[in-house]
Amino acid sequence: MNKKSRTCRWESWARQHISDGALMQRESIRSYQFQKIQETYFRVLRNSSFYKKMYKDSGCPSALNNWQNFGELPLITEEDIRKRGMEMVCVSQSQISRVVSLDTSGTTGLPKRLFFTEEDQELTLDFFHYGMKELADPKDRVMILLPGGQRGGLANLLERGVARIPAKSLVYGLVEETEDCVNEICRNQITVVVGIPVQVQALAACCRDRKIKVPVKRVLLSTDVLSDSVRHQIEEGLSCEVFNHYGMTELGYGGALECREHQGMHIRENDLYVEIVEPISGKSLPEGSLGEIAVTTLTRKGMPLIRYRTGDMGRMLPGRCPCGSILKRLDGIRRISDSLDWNK
Numbered sequence: 001m002n003k004k005s006r007t008c009r010w011e012s013w014a015r016q017h018i019s020d021g022a023l024m025q026r027e028s029i030r031s032y033q034f035q036k037i038q039e040t041y042f043r044v045l046r047n048s049s050f051y052k053k054m055y056k057d058s059g060c061p062s063a064l065n066n067w068q069n070f071g072e073l074p075l076i077t078e079e080d081i082r083k084r085g086m087e088m089v090c091v092s093q094s095q096i097s098r099v100v101s102l103d104t105s106g107t108t109g110l111p112k113r114l115f116f117t118e119e120d121q122e123l124t125l126d127f128f129h130y131g132m133k134e135l136a137d138p139k140d141r142v143m144i145l146l147p148g149g150q151r152g153g154l155a156n157l158l159e160r161g162v163a164r165i166p167a168k169s170l171v172y173g174l175v176e177e178t179e180d181c182v183n184e185i186c187r188n189q190i191t192v193v194v195g196i197p198v199q200v201q202a203l204a205a206c207c208r209d210r211k212i213k214v215p216v217k218r219v220l221l222s223t224d225v226l227s228d229s230v231r232h233q234i235e236e237g238l239s240c241e242v243f244n245h246y247g248m249t250e251l252g253y254g255g256a257l258e259c260r261e262h263q264g265m266h267i268r269e270n271d272l273y274v275e276i277v278e279p280i281s282g283k284s285l286p287e288g289s290l291g292e293i294a295v296t297t298l299t300r301k302g303m304p305l306i307r308y309r310t311g312d313m314g315r316m317l318p319g320r321c322p323c324g325s326i327l328k329r330l331d332g333i334r335r336i337s338d339s340l341d342w343n344k
């Protein structure tokens with residue numbers, strides 16, 4: 001494994017957005033984020049009937065003057081998106097370039113629909129470009145084992161992000177035949193794989209059992225919780241370095257990504273403000289505490305989310321990463337439904 005320490009690639013990317021490339025301190029990130037939160041708040045009050053009504057009913061101020069004002073805003077939930085997602089949209093329908101419909105589970109049975117503008121999708125593409133630079137350089141060949149190969153879908157955005165490195169990539173899609181996928185990895189001399197933990201774990205088991213040596217050097221895992229045991233099985237089975245990523249459609253797919261130090265996932269702080277909140281009171285918790293992850297989008301145009309409860313538990317690691325980056329890091333992610341003992 002290459003353990004050479006260097007600041008993760010997207011620290012400089014985040015710096016371009018936050019401080020015009022100038023040296024960034026935590027204070028400059030904080031004031032950038034607050035300004036973006038104020039702008040978002042102003043925009044949703046003007047353009048979204050959902051937010052307008054909710055904030056009026058809750059007695060929220062007409063403008064946010066400080067972080068305390070922000071911390072008192074009500075949290076929104078997945079059910080709000082299911083029932084009233086359309087009313088969260090802040091642009092005209094003609095400006096929406098992509099609508100993602102997710103499963104119909106949940107108490108209402110309604111699908112969860114998310115709306116993105118071209119600009120929103122470009123921000124995701126940009127994050128994928130710089131995020132994937134952490135794993136791949138122009139000599140690498142990337143295989144994407146994710147759904148959404150159509151234009152604007154998850155795999156497609158990732159493919160286009162990788163093309164900007166520039167590196168070669170191949171969208172394989174979800175794995176149905178493990179052996180076929182292993183053969184394709186070998187045939188195409190794939191050095192970087194992006195996939196879902198349980199599927200890549202099956203590839204690793206196949207390689208280990210059949211003593212197949214694949215050319216894979218690095219693996220990026222996303223879309224599901226990654227346990228330590230699955231991580232080790234993949235590292236051993238494929239003899240590779242594993243990078244974890246935290247993302248969901250609500251976050252425009254990309255949320256936080258590990259650097260080569262593998263000590264927590266650096267948050268995409270130029271586009272997202274992440275809080276850890278106490279699940280019952282919704283109060284923001286200090287660094288290091290385990291709680292529910294709540295996210296506010298800072299740059300989203302189509303359907304901004306303010307204090308959105310993700311339904312995932314996690315904590316923020318205190319201090320600076322050994323890689324040198326000051327971007328905050330998320331760790332210990334798990335689904336709330338899997339965290340019955342979170343009070344302990």
Ligand SMILES: [Zn+2]
Nearest residue numbers: 259321323325
């Ligand atoms: Zn780091």
